Amino acid sequence: MGGEMTEPLLVFFVLAALAVIGAVSLILQKHPIHSALSLIVVMVALAGLYLLMGAEFVAAVQIIVYGGAIMVLFVFVIMLLNAGAEERTSLSKMAGPPGLLLVAALAAFVAATIARSGSSVQAAAQTGALSSTKGISEMIFRDFVYPFELTSILILVAILGATVLAQREKS
Amino acid sequence: MVPTNYYVILSAILFGLGVFAFIFKRNVITIFMSIELMLNAVNLAFVAFSQALGKLDGQVFVLFVIVVAAAEAAVGLGIIILIARNRQTLNVERVDLLKL
Amino acid sequence: MHFLFATRDELFITIAKIAILLFIVLTVNAYLTWFERKVVAHIQSRWGPHRVGPHGLLQPLADGVKFFFKEDPTPAGVDRLAYFLAPLLALALALTSIAIIPFGPEPLRLFGHDIYLGIAPLNLNIGILALFAITALGVYGVVLAGWASNSKYPLLGGLRSSAQMVSYELALTMSVVGVLLMAGSFNLRDIINAQGPMPGHPDRGMIGWNIWPQILGFFCFFIAAVAETNRVPFDLPEAEQELVAGFHTEYASFKFAMFFIAEYTSMITVSCLGTIMFFGGWLSPFPASWTLTHYLPSVVLIPFGLWLVLDGFRYETVLGRVVLPAVGTVITALGLVFIVFPHVNAFIQAPFWFLSKVLLFLFVYVWMRGTLPRFRYDQLMAFGWKLLLPVALVNVALTSFVIAAKLQWGAK
Numbered sequence: 001m002g003g004e005m006t007e008p009l010l011v012f013f014v015l016a017a018l019a020v021i022g023a024v025s026l027i028l029q030k031h032p033i034h035s036a037l038s039l040i041v042v043m044v045a046l047a048g049l050y051l052l053m054g055a056e057f058v059a060a061v062q063i064i065v066y067g068g069a070i071m072v073l074f075v076f077v078i079m080l081l082n083a084g085a086e087e088r089t090s091l092s093k094m095a096g097p098p099g100l101l102l103v104a105a106l107a108a109f110v111a112a113t114i115a116r117s118g119s120s121v122q123a124a125a126q127t128g129a130l131s132s133t134k135g136i137s138e139m140i141f142r143d144f145v146y147p148f149e150l151t152s153i154l155i156l157v158a159i160l161g162a163t164v165l166a167q168r169e170k171s
Numbered sequence: 172m173v174p175t176n177y178y179v180i181l182s183a184i185l186f187g188l189g190v191f192a193f194i195f196k197r198n199v200i201t202i203f204m205s206i207e208l209m210l211n212a213v214n215l216a217f218v219a220f221s222q223a224l225g226k227l228d229g230q231v232f233v234l235f236v237i238v239v240a241a242a243e244a245a246v247g248l249g250i251i252i253l254i255a256r257n258r259q260t261l262n263v264e265r266v267d268l269l270k271l
Numbered sequence: 272m273h274f275l276f277a278t279r280d281e282l283f284i285t286i287a288k289i290a291i292l293l294f295i296v297l298t299v300n301a302y303l304t305w306f307e308r309k310v311v312a313h314i315q316s317r318w319g320p321h322r323v324g325p326h327g328l329l330q331p332l333a334d335g336v337k338f339f340f341k342e343d344p345t346p347a348g349v350d351r352l353a354y355f356l357a358p359l360l361a362l363a364l365a366l367t368s369i370a371i372i373p374f375g376p377e378p379l380r381l382f383g384h385d386i387y388l389g390i391a392p393l394n395l396n397i398g399i400l401a402l403f404a405i406t407a408l409g410v411y412g413v414v415l416a417g418w419a420s421n422s423k424y425p426l427l428g429g430l431r432s433s434a435q436m437v438s439y440e441l442a443l444t445m446s447v448v449g450v451l452l453m454a455g456s457f458n459l460r461d462i463i464n465a466q467g468p469m470p471g472h473p474d475r476g477m478i479g480w481n482i483w484p485q486i487l488g489f490f491c492f493f494i495a496a497v498a499e500t501n502r503v504p505f506d507l508p509e510a511e512q513e514l515v516a517g518f519h520t521e522y523a524s525f526k527f528a529m530f531f532i533a534e535y536t537s538m539i540t541v542s543c544l545g546t547i548m549f550f551g552g553w554l555s556p557f558p559a560s561w562t563l564t565h566y567l568p569s570v571v572l573i574p575f576g577l578w579l580v581l582d583g584f585r586y587e588t589v590l591g592r593v594v595l596p597a598v599g600t601v602i603t604a605l606g607l608v609f610i611v612f613p614h615v616n617a618f619i620q621a622p623f624w625f626l627s628k629v630l631l632f633l634f635v636y637v638w639m640r641g642t643l644p645r646f647r648y649d650q651l652m653a654f655g656w657k658l659l660l661p662v663a664l665v666n667v668a669l670t671s672f673v674i675a676a677k678l679q680w681g682a683k
Contacts, residue, residue: 012173016181023188023208032200034352039204046211053222058230060400065237068407070244072437077248078200079418079430081255099194103187110183114176133396133457135227144231151238158242165249
């Protein structure tokens with residue numbers, strides 16, 4: 001790549017490397033709890049990238065909700081079910097190399113499409129006129145009010161569903 | 172500043188790794204985690220484009236994606252607990268029959 | 272986003288601030304344990320540590336040396352990564368949360384640089400959200416410690432403790448929303464300034480603090496904070512009579528010390544947060560026009576210093592007779608310095624009030640430890656979900672109503 005390594009670019013590469021290492025570790029680890037820890041690393045790296053892009057509210061919500069609640073749920077379930085190390089079967093060993101090829105092809109396709117799209121989409125200068133939180137809240141409660149209410153109903157349905165599913169049978 | 176292309180390429184790589192984990196792993200909880208990885212990759216692309224265009228729509232959509240992922244994780248893990256209780260295994264290859 | 276540090280000097284200043292704050296926080300932790308043991312002892316009509324150094328003041332040092340030299344065994348069958356990661360994570364997150372707290376409004380002017388008190392930048396727009404993010408990640412220290420220890424009691428303690436922390440985290444975040452609505456910002460400095468002099472009320476002191484309109488929110492916050500830091504009466508997961516020692520049973524000297532420091536540091540952080548949100552942070556309770564109250568730091572320090580000197584002269588051991596008068600003289604001299612130099616006095620007002628309020632909070636924490644019995648686990652969870660969360664939500668609804676009504680019908 002051309003140009004000198006400015007500070008933001010350096011931070012980007014560090015965080016991106018962390019995210020990719022976390023994702024690869026998710027695949028390579030044998031025990032699900034280690035995969036969960038790797039996924040948490042990926043999420044924190046992504047939160048750092050959101051901060052780098054100036055999306056501070058999204059970064060905070062990512063850590064609080066994704067990293068602090070959803071992943072805790074995953075870790076709880078892994079502990080509860082006493083999940084052990086994974087076993088390798090012949091079927092999964094067969095799926096390895098073709099899967100790798102297909103995925104590499106997918107990623108290469110996306111990258112090539114972007115590279116072919118002429119001039120790279122440069123990041124817009126940071127307007128700073130509307131701070132992230134205020135702007136997002138104005139949009140949610142003005143333009144996206146209906147999706148917002150629908151997602152709250154969705155959460156209610158999910159809570160009820162999870163409660164019903166987790167009950168032991170009464171026989 | 173970091174060009175948006177870099178973020179989108181990173182998002183594509185993470186998405187690809189998520190798909191590979193989905194195909195390759197055999198523990199149902201790990202497969203579920205790879206779905207979360209794919210969702211995160213998509214979130215990254217959304218925020219990158221939101222910053223490129225200077226509008227906040229992308230970030231609002233990321234919030235909705237996070238909320239839906241939370242609801243899905245809750246219900247999905249409930250189902251996984253039920254499967255584990257009924258079949259006593261977390262290996263998806265053993266859960267391939269509709270009837271016991 | 273203007274990038275990280277504008278000049279190289281700012282980088283060095285921040286590193287120096289981090290080092291100094293780390294040292295101060297660790298020392299305050301150590302003496303907080305001394306304070307707790309002394310206060311609980313006096314509540315129970317006994318003396319507490321009083322042999323190691325004058326008034327037991329060297330007890331934390333002795334404890335530190337003990338932790339350093341004690342054997343640190345690793346049990347068989349533990350999950351290595353999680354076992355070593357858990358205390359590290361708990362400690363790192365607890366110490367990081369101190370970085371977000373501002374200690375004073377005005378900067379020190381040294382060597383031509385403005386050094387603000389507090390590590391986080393002034394315009395950290397997500398101030399309190401960042402603090403909650405760090406608290407949310409703190410659950411992992413506990414749950415990983417419980418699971419990695421490969422033993423029944425830590426597993427149960429870890430599961431219970433993390434379930435408790437996640438539940439009360441909800442109530443904690445909800446209880447603070449009322450304050451955020453009133454201040455209109457996540458930035459901690461803005462929240463403090465919103466409780467100070469305002470255009471309509473130029474000279475209000477204690478009346479402007481958030482505790483009066485947000486009394487419901489304050490009680491929710493305080494109870495949720497005590498539960499979040501696993502303190503009495505919510506300390507079932509680590510109580511000795513119940514679960515051996517809960518999630519840190521299998522951890523010996525140094526790793527246990529890391530959990531210990533993490534718990535006390537999060538106690539300090541939550542006390543700082545409580546003073547910032549509800550008690551006006553660094554604002555004086557007296558209106559600004561009562562200028563005589565500016566001498567209160569000296570009025571407190573000088574008699575305390577003189578009392579220490581007199582107490583030292585009558586102390587039993589030789590060390591006490593030397594050290595206590597010396598410390599007392601230093602404190603008296605400090606008080607006199609504040610009277611003699613007015614600009615130093617003006618600077619020290621804000622940190623003095625901040626630290627006094629935090630100390631008051633910590634005293635209430637320790638007081639509760641010495642007095643209250645503990646909750647049973649099901650009572651605890653029922654309390655968090657069925658009482659605290661609805662009350663916090665009612666507080667949010669009420670606050671929103673009042674603010675909307677004020678906007679609708681004009682400011683009074």
